[in-house]
Amino acid sequence: MTRRPGLSVRWRLTLSYAAVVVVTGVLLLAVVWVFLLRYVPTEQISLQSGSVPNRTDLVRAFVPPAVGALGALLVAGLLGGWLLAGRVLAPLARLRTAARLVGTGSLAHRVRLPGRDDEFRQLADAFDAMLDQLEAHVAAQERFAANASHELRTPLAITRTVLEVARDDPEHDHSALVTKLLTVNARAVDLTEALLLLSRAGRRPTARxxxxxxxxxxxxxxxxxxxxxxxxxxxxxxxxxxxxxxxxxxxxxxxxxxxxxxxxxxxxxxxxxxxxxxxxxxxxxxxxxxxxxxxxxxxxxxxxxxxxxxxxxxxxxxxxxxxxxxxxxxxxxxxxxxxxxxxxxxxxxxxxxxxxxxxxxxxxxxxxxxxx
Structure with missing residues (x-):
C-alpha cells in the first residue's frame, strides 16, 4: 500500500496555531468594526473649528495598520507555532528513535522520558514496559531454543555412538543394541511430544x-x-x-x-x-x-x-x-x-x-x- 506524501505533524500543528492566532485577530477587528465604526456617521460633518472625520476617513486610517497587525500575527503564529510544536513533539522523536532501535534488534534501549506525568510520559512508560516484557520473552525463547536443541541432540548423539560401536564390533549383541536404541528413541519421542504439548498449552483455549x-x-x-x-x-x-x-x-x-x-x-x-x-x-x-x-x-x-x-x-x-x-x-x-x-x-x-x-x-x- 503506497503512502501519499503530505505535511508533517509539526507543520500541521504550526499552521493550526497560526490559523488560531490570525482568526482571533480577525475576530477582534470585526468586533471593533461592528461595535465602534458603525456609530461613526458616513456623511461629512463640518464644524466652525473644522470638519469631523467620517466613517470613510476612519476606514482609510484603520485598514492599513489592521492589515499590518494581521501580517505580524501570522508571522508570530508561524514562528511560535513551529517552536511550540517542536517542543510538544520532542517526546515522539525519542519514541521514534527507540522504535527504530528495536526494529534493528536492540531491545536494551529504553526511552526513560523525564518530566511530568502527562500523556507522553505515560506512553513512554508503557513503551518501556513493553520492551521489558519483550526482552524477557525473547531471552526466555532463546534459552528454550538452546535447551531444546541440547536435549534433542543428546538422544541423537547417543544413537550415533551406539551405531558406531555396533559397526566397529561385528560380534556386538544385537538384542542389546535394539533395546538401547528403543530406549533412546522413546526418550526422544517423549521429549518431542512434551515440546508439542508445551506449544499447544500456551495458546488460550476458545472452546471450554x-x-x-x-x-x-x-x-x-x-x-x-x-x-x-x-x-x-x-x-x-x-x-x-x-x-x-x-x-x-x-x-x-x-x-x-x-x-x-x-x-x-x-x-x-x-x-x-x-x-x-x-x-x-x-x-x-x-x-x-x-x-x-x-x-x-x-x-x-x-x-x-x-x-x-x-x-x-x-x-x-x-x-x-x-x-x-x-x-x-x-x-x-x-x-x-x-x-x-x-x-x-x-x-x-x-x-x-x-x-x-x-x-x-x-x-x-x-x-x-x-x-x-
Missing part, C-alpha cells in the same frame, strides 16, 4: 467446558499409582468438587504432570516414614468470583526459595532433588505453567516446611457444575 478438578485428580493418581508404588511413595487424594471451565485434556495433563513431578522428585524423608504425595481440591470465592483450587504437596528434601522460583522454566529439573536414575526433559512444570496461564489462572510454588514442595493452582471457577 466445565471440568471437575477432583475427578481429574482421581484419574491422574489412579494412572500414576503403579509408578508411585514402585518408588515407595504413598498417594493421597482428598477434597471436594472444584469445577473450572477449560479444555479437559489440558487440565488433566496439568494434574498428571504435577502428580508425576511430585512422585519422581520425591525422596525418603530425613526423619523416616513413607514419602507421600497429597492432592487436594476445593472451590471457593476470591475477589467476588468463584475459584477452583488444586494443591499438590509432596515430601522430600529441603528446597531453597531461589531454586523453587526457577522450577517453572523449561528444562529446569531442580537437580538438588533429582535421583540419579531419573529421566525427563524438565518440562513438567513448564507445561503446567503454560496451561494455567492459558486458562487465566495462577500458579504458586512454595517450599514445604520439613522438605518437599507445595504447588497451588487457582483457576476461575465455572458458573454452574457440569450436567451429570
Amino acid at each position: 467446558q466445565p471440568v471437575d478438578l477432583s475427578l481429574a485428580a482421581e484419574e491422574a493418581t489412579e494412572a500414576l499409582l503403579p509408578l508411585a508404588e514402585a518408588r515407595g511413595v504413598a498417594l493421597e487424594v482428598e477434597g471436594t468438587a472444584a469445577h473450572a471451565p477449560g479444555v479437559p485434556a489440558l487440565l488433566l495433563q496439568l494434574v498428571v504432570n504435577l502428580v508425576h513431578n511430585a512422585v519422581v522428585h520425591n525422596v525418603e524423608r530425613d526423619g523416616g516414614g513413607v514419602p507421600f504425595v497429597r492432592v487436594t481440591t476445593a472451590s471457593g470465592t476470591l475477589d467476588g468470583g468463584s475459584v477452583a483450587v488444586l494443591v499438590v504437596e509432596n515430601s522430600g528434601q529441603e528446597l531453597p526459595p531461589e531454586l523453587v522460583a526457577t522450577l517453572t522454566e523449561p528444562f529446569q529439573r531442580g537437580t538438588a532433588r533429582v535421583h540419579q536414575d531419573q529421566v525427563g526433559a524438565g518440562l513438567g512444570l513448564a507445561i503446567v505453567d503454560a496451561v494455567v496461564r492459558a486458562h487465566e489462572g495462577t500458579l504458586r510454588l512454595d517450599p514445604r516446611a520439613g522438605g518437599g514442595l507445595v504447588v497451588t493452582v487457582r483457576l476461575p471457577g465455572a458458573g454452574t457444575p457440569p450436567t451429570p
Whole structure:
C-alpha cells in the first residue's frame, strides 16, 4: 500500500496555531468594526473649528495598520507555532528513535522520558514496559531454543555412538543394541511430544467446558499409582468438587504432570516414614468470583526459595532433588505453567516446611457444575 506524501505533524500543528492566532485577530477587528465604526456617521460633518472625520476617513486610517497587525500575527503564529510544536513533539522523536532501535534488534534501549506525568510520559512508560516484557520473552525463547536443541541432540548423539560401536564390533549383541536404541528413541519421542504439548498449552483455549478438578485428580493418581508404588511413595487424594471451565485434556495433563513431578522428585524423608504425595481440591470465592483450587504437596528434601522460583522454566529439573536414575526433559512444570496461564489462572510454588514442595493452582471457577 503506497503512502501519499503530505505535511508533517509539526507543520500541521504550526499552521493550526497560526490559523488560531490570525482568526482571533480577525475576530477582534470585526468586533471593533461592528461595535465602534458603525456609530461613526458616513456623511461629512463640518464644524466652525473644522470638519469631523467620517466613517470613510476612519476606514482609510484603520485598514492599513489592521492589515499590518494581521501580517505580524501570522508571522508570530508561524514562528511560535513551529517552536511550540517542536517542543510538544520532542517526546515522539525519542519514541521514534527507540522504535527504530528495536526494529534493528536492540531491545536494551529504553526511552526513560523525564518530566511530568502527562500523556507522553505515560506512553513512554508503557513503551518501556513493553520492551521489558519483550526482552524477557525473547531471552526466555532463546534459552528454550538452546535447551531444546541440547536435549534433542543428546538422544541423537547417543544413537550415533551406539551405531558406531555396533559397526566397529561385528560380534556386538544385537538384542542389546535394539533395546538401547528403543530406549533412546522413546526418550526422544517423549521429549518431542512434551515440546508439542508445551506449544499447544500456551495458546488460550476458545472452546471450554466445565471440568471437575477432583475427578481429574482421581484419574491422574489412579494412572500414576503403579509408578508411585514402585518408588515407595504413598498417594493421597482428598477434597471436594472444584469445577473450572477449560479444555479437559489440558487440565488433566496439568494434574498428571504435577502428580508425576511430585512422585519422581520425591525422596525418603530425613526423619523416616513413607514419602507421600497429597492432592487436594476445593472451590471457593476470591475477589467476588468463584475459584477452583488444586494443591499438590509432596515430601522430600529441603528446597531453597531461589531454586523453587526457577522450577517453572523449561528444562529446569531442580537437580538438588533429582535421583540419579531419573529421566525427563524438565518440562513438567513448564507445561503446567503454560496451561494455567492459558486458562487465566495462577500458579504458586512454595517450599514445604520439613522438605518437599507445595504447588497451588487457582483457576476461575465455572458458573454452574457440569450436567451429570
